[in-house]
Amino acid sequence: MAKGGKKQWCYFFGRKSGAEGRGLGKEILGGKGQGLAEMVSIGLPVPAGFTIAIDACAEYFRLGRKLPKGLEAEVREYVRRLEKETGKRLGDERDPLLVSVRSGAARSMPGMMETILNLGLNDRSVEGLATITGNPRFAYDSYRRFIQMYSTTAMGLSKEPLEQKLHDLKARRGVKGDPELGAEDLKALVAEYKAFYKANMKGQDFPQDPEQQLWGAIQAVFNSWEAEKAVTYRRVEKIADLKGTAVNIVQMVFGNKGENSGTGVCFTRDPNSGENVFYGDCLINAQGEDVVAGIRTPMRLVELDKLLPQAYKELVKVRSILEKHYKDMQDLEFTIEDGKLYLLQCRTGKRGPSATFRIAVDMVQEKLITKEQAVARISPEDIERLFYPVISPDIQRKDLDAARLGAGINAVPGAAAGKVVFTAAEAERQAQLGAKVILVRKETSPEDVGGMHAAAGILTATGGKTSHAAVVARGWGKCCVVGCEGLDIDEAAGRMTLGGRTIKQGEALTLDGSTGEVFAGELPLRKPELPKAYHTLLGWADELRTIKVRTNADTPYDAENAVRMGAEGIGLCRTEHMFFDTEERRLAIQEMIVAEDLASRQKALAKLLPFQREDFHGLFTAMDGRPVTIRLIDPPLHEFTPKDDAGVEKLSRATGHSPEAIRRRCEQLHESNPMLGHRGCRLCITYPEILEMQVKAIILAALDASKKGKPARPEIMIPLTMDPKEFTILEGQVRAVADALIKEAGSRLEYMVGTMIEIPRAALLADRIAERAEFFSFGTNDLTQMTLGLSRDDAGRFLPDYVRSEKDGGKAIFRDDPFQSLDQDGVGQLVRMGIQLGRSTRPKLKVGICGEHGGESRSVKFCASVGMDYVSCSPYRVPIARLAAAQYAVEAKAAAKAGKGGKSGKGKGGKKGRK
C-alpha cells in the first residue's frame, strides 16, 4: 500500500478517526488487525490503536532483521495520532497512555507468537497511573507484569528467576495468591526485577523511555515469527503461504479496575454443538491473562447479565451485529473497564465437527447465508472429522506425552487401540477371538490384506501416504500410520521398539491416524455421531452438483457402506482383492500361476469361477441397479505367490508340484520394475483364459442378479491399456464370452466394455481407443506414476523435498504431493487430452476417475472442470467428493455470473461438467 509514493506500513483505527485499514485483507493487517479495523468501521467499541502491516515484518527479515526504511518515522507519527485520539501521552507522569503490543498473522497460530502488555510504564508514569486510578497496587502489578514480559519476550531473559522472585516474596509474606500482595510488596518486586534485568543485560538499566520500550516490543513480535516453535508449528500445520506477522499497538483497557470491570472470551454460538446460543466465559475484576492462566474459575457468560447488565446488553447487541456482518460464528475477546465495554479481538470461531454443520445449516434456515454459501464453507476435513474416532479429548496432554512413543506419517485419520500383533495371520486369529488388534508390519503386501482388514489399526515402519498399507486402509477408513521411521520390529521375537520402549506381542498400543502419533497402552477413544445437519447439508450438495460420485468397492460390505455414504455406483471393483479372501481362493489363484500348461491353468481358473461369480452377485445385489465397473485382473502375478515356506508347502500339496518347482516359478515372476511389468491387460494378452473366466463370472452373476429382481449393470473394464489394437483384441474376447452366455441364457443384459486410461500412451491415442471403448476411467494413481516417472512406493525418499516449502528446507517444486492431489499441470494435461480425443470419436463416451484422487477435493473439482461424468473413491471419501463436486458447481456458477464465462480458456480448468 503506497501513500504519496511512499510505502505505507501503519494503519490507524479509533472511534474518532475510523479505520484506515478497512477493507484490507488479512494478508496485510493480519487476522487480529483486520478484525479490529472491521469492528471499528462498523461502529463497535474498540480501544484505539494501529497495526503495523505484515509487509514490514517480511521486509524486516529480508533486510536481515533490520527495521525497514521509513518504519520508525511512521510509527512515531502513528504514536502521536494515538496520543491525540486518546488524549493521553506515552510515559506521561500524570495519566500515561499504556499500550499492548501483539502479534497477528494472517492465520491464527495459537500461543506461538509474542505479546507485551502495559507498555509505557516506567518509574515515573507508574506513579501517575497509581494516582489517576487511585490504585497503587494495580499500578505496580501492571508495571511488574510489564517488566517481566518485556525482559523475557523482548530481551530473551529466562522467565524462571522472575517467577521464583514472586514465589519467594509470597513465601516471605506468608501468602498464597498474587492478589494478597500489597502495593508496597509489588513495588519492592519491581525493584528486584529491574535489578535482575540490569544484572543480566550487561549493566543496562531497564528502559525508561517508552519509545525505546516500543521498539523493543515491536522487534520482539517480529522475531517471534522465526522462533523455533513458530517455524515448527507452521511446518506441522503445512502453513507455507504466510510472509510474517503484523504488529498491533492498542491502547490498554483494564478489566481489573474493580467490580465494575471485567473480561471475557465468547463465541456467538456454541462451538461444540453449534446451537444458536451466546456462549462464553468471563471474570469480574480481572485481566485477560487471568482467564487464560486459570488462577480463578471463570463464570458463564449469561451470569454477566446479573452483574453488569448494561455491558451484557451491549455485548448481546455486538453479537448480533457481528453475525449479521460476518455471516458466521465469531470468537470475541472483550474487556469491561469501569462498566464500559471494549472489544479486543474478533475472528471466525473455531468449532467442533458437529457444530460446523449445524451452524451452516442453521444460518441458511435463518436466511443469513444461502445454501451455496453453506456448501462452500464446509471443508473436506470437516467431513473427515465427523467420521473418525478420536482419542478421548478428556485425556490430558501430559498423560498423552507420557504414553507417546513416537510418530509416523498420518496416512488414514482416526484413532485405534488394541493388542499388538506382528503378522496378518495372528491379526486374523486374534480378531476371530474377539480381540481388537493393531497390526504392526515393516510394510504390508497384498497377502496381508485379510489381517489388515481384521485389525483395528495398522502401523508400518516404511511407506508413504500412498503405500500399500495406506491405500488399502484408506479404502476401509481404517486408522493407519505408516513410515514410522524409528520403529524397529523383531517379528521372530515378537516385539517392537519405538522411542526407546519395547512393546511385546499382545501388549496394548494406540494409534492416532490423524496426527501419526503412536502411544503405549490402550487409550480411550470416542466415536462421533453424524449430526442431522450433516445430512441436510450433503443433501444440498447433491442438489447442486453436476457430476456423479461412485465408489471403489470390492465387497458387498464396502458397497453397502458406500451406498449409505451416498455413492451412486461402483467406479472400481478390483477383482483381484477377492483372491486373497480365503485360503481356498489363495490356493486356487496360486495353482493357476504355477500351472505349466493351458489345461491346468483352466482347471485352476474353473475353481476360482464360482467364488468370483458369488462375489459379483453380492455386489450387484448390494448396488441394486446402480452401475458397477469391474476391472479385470491387474496386479503382476508375483503378488499372489506364496511368501513363505509354509505357503509353498501348502501349494505343493495342493498342486503336486515340488516345492522346488514352485519356488523356481515364483522366482521367475520376479521383476525389476513390476509397476511397468507383466500386469494389467498384458496378463490377458498372455493368458486369455483368465479374461474368459472373469467375464464369465461377471456375466453369470449379472444374469443371476437380474433374474432375482436386482437388475445388474456391469461395466467391464480393461486395465493398463496402452494401444488401440490391444484394446480391440481384448474387447472382442470379452464380447465373445459375454454375448455367448447372454444368448445361452436367453436373457437380455446391458453391459459395457471400457478401459482404464492410466498409461500416458493411452491418453495420447485416446481417439483410436474410444472407437471401441464405451467408457474411460482415468486411473490417476498409475497415470501419475508414469507421467512423472515416479514410483509411489519409492518416492518417500525424496518427494518430501519436492513438496516441502523452502523455509522448511524443501524445494517447493510441487504445491501438493501429486499422489494426493492430482498434478493438474502435467497429468491434468493428459487427462484433458484423453477426454477431448476420446469424445472426438465417441461423443457420448462415459468418463470417470478411479484413482485415489477421486476423493480429494481439489482433484474432484478438476475432474468436474474437464467434463468427467463421475468420480469414484473409497466409501469414506464419498461425502467429500459429493461436497467438492457441489463446491465446483457453485464456483463455476459464480465465475460464469462474474462474466468470466466459466473457467474455460485454452489450457487450464476447462469447461465445467455436463448438466
Place this chain on the structure above:
Amino acid sequence: MAKGGKKQWCYFFGRKSGAEGRGLGKEILGGKGQGLAEMVSIGLPVPAGFTIAIDACAEYFRLGRKLPKGLEAEVREYVRRLEKETGKRLGDERDPLLVSVRSGAARSMPGMMETILNLGLNDRSVEGLATITGNPRFAYDSYRRFIQMYSTTAMGLSKEPLEQKLHDLKARRGVKGDPELGAEDLKALVAEYKAFYKANMKGQDFPQDPEQQLWGAIQAVFNSWEAEKAVTYRRVEKIADLKGTAVNIVQMVFGNKGENSGTGVCFTRDPNSGENVFYGDCLINAQGEDVVAGIRTPMRLVELDKLLPQAYKELVKVRSILEKHYKDMQDLEFTIEDGKLYLLQCRTGKRGPSATFRIAVDMVQEKLITKEQAVARISPEDIERLFYPVISPDIQRKDLDAARLGAGINAVPGAAAGKVVFTAAEAERQAQLGAKVILVRKETSPEDVGGMHAAAGILTATGGKTSHAAVVARGWGKCCVVGCEGLDIDEAAGRMTLGGRTIKQGEALTLDGSTGEVFAGELPLRKPELPKAYHTLLGWADELRTIKVRTNADTPYDAENAVRMGAEGIGLCRTEHMFFDTEERRLAIQEMIVAEDLASRQKALAKLLPFQREDFHGLFTAMDGRPVTIRLIDPPLHEFTPKDDAGVEKLSRATGHSPEAIRRRCEQLHESNPMLGHRGCRLCITYPEILEMQVKAIILAALDASKKGKPARPEIMIPLTMDPKEFTILEGQVRAVADALIKEAGSRLEYMVGTMIEIPRAALLADRIAERAEFFSFGTNDLTQMTLGLSRDDAGRFLPDYVRSEKDGGKAIFRDDPFQSLDQDGVGQLVRMGIQLGRSTRPKLKVGICGEHGGESRSVKFCASVGMDYVSCSPYRVPIARLAAAQYAVEAKAAAKAGKGGKSGKGKGGKKGRK
C-alpha cells in the same frame, strides 16, 4: 485387379502378346512373375507363360484351402492362350506343351517353396516328346522327374523310396551316374514310380490328364506357403507383410537337349567384390537342377563364349539391357535350347557387404544412378555387415550344426570366440593374461562392466535386446547374445549347460551375435575390411543430410572411435560409467553413498573429483572442439553398492563403517521400482554436492583442455527432469559453480545447460522448461518405458506377443519392438509436442536424441522429420545414422518435389523407404 467388373487372377506374358502384368508390383505378381513380365516387355527372350496373382493364394487360404471363384475358368482360358502362343498343346501326343509350375512370393524365400517341372507329360505325350526330340532317354528322364516331383510335392508322398528305386536301378545296372542310364532303364523306372504312386494313393493311377496335373501343382504351390518350413522362415526373417505366393506357369525349355543347349546362373556384376564383370556359372547339355544338385562341376560363364558364342553374345547384350533397365545388379537364370537363349528368371542380385557399396558407387560413376539413389539403396544392415566379424564362411553347415548348443536373442551382431568365464573379475584377469574370453552370466549389472569390456563376447541367460548386457555391448559393437533360455549356469561349480552339453570354465565357446547361435569350441572368424566405396558413399550421405550425428561415448577411446566413424560431437556422456573403471573409483563412490553426513559425503566426492576431471579432459581432447554433452549422475545409487561380501568388507575397511552398517545402508537403497525411483536429477535435489563435484570436474577439465589448445564445448545435461522449477533450481546450481570457476580462472568458456526429456511430464511442460534450458535431448529409452508403462528389463516376458505377427502366434499390436524403433504413434507425439512447446518459448532451442533409437534408421528419419538438430548413438551406429539422415533428406526432397511439401503435417512419420 478387376477386368470387366470381374477379379482378374491371371496375367499372361509371351513374345507375341507382350506382358499383361507389366508395371504391376511384386505384391501382385510376386518377384519372379514381375521379373518375367518386365523382361518380356523390354523385349528379352522369355518362354511364354502366365502368372496367377498372389491374391489368389491369399483368397485360397481365406476360403480354407479352396480355389477362389472364377480361378479355374480363368486358368483354363490362359492355358488355351499359352497353347496358342506356343503352338503346342498340353498333353499333345506328338509335340506336347510342357510347363513348369513355380512359386514366387513378393520377397525371395530361397528353397522354401515348391516347384514342379515338365508338367504335361503322360504315358502318351512322353512318346511324342521322344519322337519330336529324337531323344527317348531325355523324354523318359523328364517324365521320371515329373512323376517324382509331383508325387512328393503335390501329393506329399515320401521322397526317399523314389530315390531308393533310382539308386537300386543304378546298382542293378552297375552304373554310377544318372546319365549312364538309358531310355529303357528310365522307362522301367517310370513304371516303378507309377506303381509306387498307385500303391500309396489308395489305388489311384498317376494322373494322365494334364489339367488335373496342373491343378495338383497349383495347389501344391499354394500349400507350400503355409508349410512349416516356410512359416518358420518368415518368422525368423521377420517377414510379416506378405499375403501369399504367386504361381508361375511357364513353357518348359530344355538345356539338356544336346551340346547346342545349356543352362546357367549369372550376376551382372561380381556379387562378392562388386567388380563390374559378368559373373556366373553354366553347364552345357544340362538342366537347371543339375547345376544346383552339384552332380557336374559347372564352368565359368566366360567359357560359354567359346562353346556357344552366339548365345553368349546375346547374353552379354541382355546383361547390359537389364542393368540399364533396372539400374542395379541383376541375378539371372537362363537356358539355351538348341542355341537359342531363354531367360527364366531375373531379380535384383544378392551381394556381399563390400559389393553392395562398390556397385552403388560404381553405378554413380557410370552415371547409371545418382548419388541420391546410391544412398537410398544402402540399408542399415549393409553397413552393419561391414563391421562385424563373422564365423568363417568356409565352415560347413553340418559342422556348425554339430557344434551348435542352442540359441538366444541376437542382441549385437558379429561373432566372437574364446574361453568361457563366469564372472566379470575372471574375464578381466584372463584378458590381462592375453586370453580371449566369452563372459557368460545369468544377467549383467553395471558392476560387470569392466569384465564385459574385457570379454570378446557376452552371453546371458535372461534379458532382451535392450537389457543391460545388450545396451552396453551394443555401445562397443561387441558380440552379444542374451535371453538364452536353455542356458543353465552353475557359477559356483564353474560350468554351464546348454543343449544338453556342459561347458566348463576355460573351455572354448563361439557366439554368433547375428543369429543368436551358441556353438561349442572355438570356430574360426573372419573380419571384413572397410572398402573404399564405403567411405565414398558415406561421404555423399554427409553431403546430403541436414541433421547432425553425434555419439554416445563415455571414454576417450570410445570418443576417438566415434570420430573415426563420423561422429560430430558427443550427444551423451554417461558420467557414472566412469565410476566403475577401477577399484579406487568404485570405493570412492561407495564411500560417498554410505556417508552419513554432508561432510563425509563431500570428502568422498573430493576423491572422485580428480578422476572425473581427468576423464572429461580426455574426452574434450579427443573431441577437439566438437560439442560434448555430459549428463550428470543418473542411475539409482544402489547400482553402485557392493554386491558381495568381499565388496562389503573392502568398503568397510576403506570407510571404517561396520559391514553391518554398510549392508543396512545398501538394503535401505533397495527400491520397488528403481526405474521410477530416486535417480536422475532427483539425486542432485537431495545431494546438491554431487552436482557441484561433477560440474566442477567438467568446467575445470574444459578450462584445462582449452588452455592446451583443445577448445572445449561442454553441454551440461540434467537427467530425468520432470518439472520446470526442478530444472531451474539445478540449472542455477550448475551456473553458480561453473561461473565461479570460470571467473576464478580468469578465462572465457562457453558452456550450455540443458536437460534430458525422458519423462512424459517434461515433454508436456517443455515450454516452461525451455525458458531456462538451452537444449533438450530426448532420452527415448526412458521416455518409451514411461509413456508405454513398459519396463525394458521385464518386457521380455510379454512384449514378443505384442510384436510377433498373428500368423506366428502373436498379436501384432506393435509393428516393431518400441525399444528398437521409436514408437512414433505414442512416444513420437510427446517428442513432437516437446519440440514444438520448447521452441515456442526458445526458438533456437537445440534438440537432439540420445536414446538407443538415435542409431535406428526409421527412428533417425523420424527425428529429422520433427526438426531435431542431431541424433546421438553408439559409435558403431554412427554410420547407420549418417546414412539414415541422408536418406531422410533425399526422401523429403523427393516428397517436396512431388508437391507434398516435405514430411511435416500432423501425424505419421512419413514416406516409404528405399527402392
